[in-house]
Amino acid sequence: MKTLTNANARTLPDAVALVQQAHRDGRQASFSGGGSDLLGLVKERIITPDVVVNLKTIGGQDQIAPVGRGARIGGLVTLDALSHNALVRRQFTVLADAAEGVATPQIRNVGTLAGNLCQRPWCWYYRNGFPCYKAGGNRCFSFAGENQFHAIFGGGPSYIVHPSDTAPALVALDAVFHLVGPAGRREMPASEFFVLPRRDPARENVLGDEDLLAAVEIPAPPVPPVVRRSAYHKVMDREAWTHAIVSAAVVLEMDGAVNRRDLLLLRTDRDTRVVELSCERLYMQYQHTRLTMDRPVQPPAPDPGELWDHEQPAVFDIRTTQELFGAVDRELRTADVVRVVDTGWLAVDAFRRDVEDLLAAFRRRGGRVEYQGVVPSHAAPSSHC
Ligand SMILES: Cc1cc2nc3c(=O)[nH]c(=O)nc-3n(C[C@H](O)[C@H](O)[C@H](O)COP(=O)(O)OP(=O)(O)OC[C@H]3O[C@@H](n4cnc5c(N)ncnc54)[C@H](O)[C@@H]3O)c2cc1C
Ligand code: SF4
DSSP, X not given: OOOOEEEEOSSHHHXXXXXXXXXXXXXXXXXXXXXXXXXXXXXXXXXXXXXXXEOTTSTTTTOEEEETTEEEEETTOBHHHHHHOHHHHHHOHHHHHXXXXXXXXXXXXXXXXXXXXXXXOOOHHXXXXXXXXXXXXXXXXXXXXXXXXSOSXXXXXXXXXXXXXXXXXXXXXXXXXXXXXXXXXXXXXXXXHBOOTTTOXXXXXXXXXXXXXXXXXXOOOOOTTSEEEEEEEEEXXXXXXXXXXXXXXXXXXXXXXXXXXXHEEEEEETTEEEEEEEHHHXXXXXXXXXXXXXXXXXXXXXXXXXXXXXXXXXXXXXXXXXXXXXXXXXHHTTOSEEEEEOGGGGGSHHHHHHHHHHHHHHHHTTOEEEEOSOOOGGXXXXXXX
């Protein structure tokens, strides 16, 4: 193992400054959270830092704090603490389950959330010192080699999948990542933090060499009558102690029969609440409602093995298209802007009229409507805002 210096950071900007100083001195530097992954990479000489900047000495970053009805999770919170935290388990179950499913109790006791999200790939070529893209080289050995745990969709030029269990859970929860770097602090949605190898085959996220992930913020869950249900499911090639072959992080926000996330995507741009409304998905719900209208709701008898925490399945009560649009209207009441997407579906006359009524009511309440894409000419609204 190469000789290295440990530098204990006192604050987040101090940590960045320590890495910058090392670079100015012509030395390589790495951040260390729990060190469970980093030190393995160093021991195997896959990375060779001269300075390891220890983040664990920064106070207050290992806390989970409520922010309104949401939560701020410091980057140094361990996976074990995350999986047992009462607030996270109650409000963000998918994340608690994902953290609980990582590796082993020993790794969860030292591994931090930020370290889990920033861990390097576990492709055997990279981990065995092959000079592939991820190691700064210019080829992928898995493409024509051992690739049975690699990407089926969206791969190339590197074909390894992202190893973190907590990452998909945070993307599904619309989390916001807080970064600190030489230019100061910045925030971005979890979905924009991770990048495909097409953008940069050597990296898995947007962090530069002197940037760190400070914390994660999760927005508030919906308020009743909307009910959130979330779960994480991980398929492995053995019972424990390994990464997923495939995993699914699912978040549903049910308003009666409507999973609002099927057609609405809520985002906060600073203080502005923006809702993306998919006309295509709303149309699918609309058609389904019309076809089943006034039929008695008779849920099939559940298979006991499929019950969620032994709860009986909800009996959905949306029967008419008015009720469907009423549910969407309730959702829009908390928004400032509606961004209408998949506008081609507004070509269907009866549907378009209902959508326009919905948006007109939103405008009357002071909201702004933006259309993305071409609006069919006979469906063109009088104004775009
Ligand atoms: C046997 C084994 C099985 C595993 N199974 C799983 C699994 O099933 N699911 C799963 O998700 N993971 C799994 N892992 C990975 C494990 O979860 C991670 O190694 C661990 O979470 C890393 O946390 P850490 O705090 O120790 O990170 P560290 O080792 O400290 O850091 C990991 C990487 O992140 C960088 N880093 C750390 N903190 C920051 C920060 N704040 N900002 C920017 N960069 C940072 C480091 O420089 C390093 O590159 C497994 C690991 C092992 C060894
Ligand atoms: S899949 Fe990625 S990590 Fe594996 S050999 Fe190819 S470039 Fe390297």
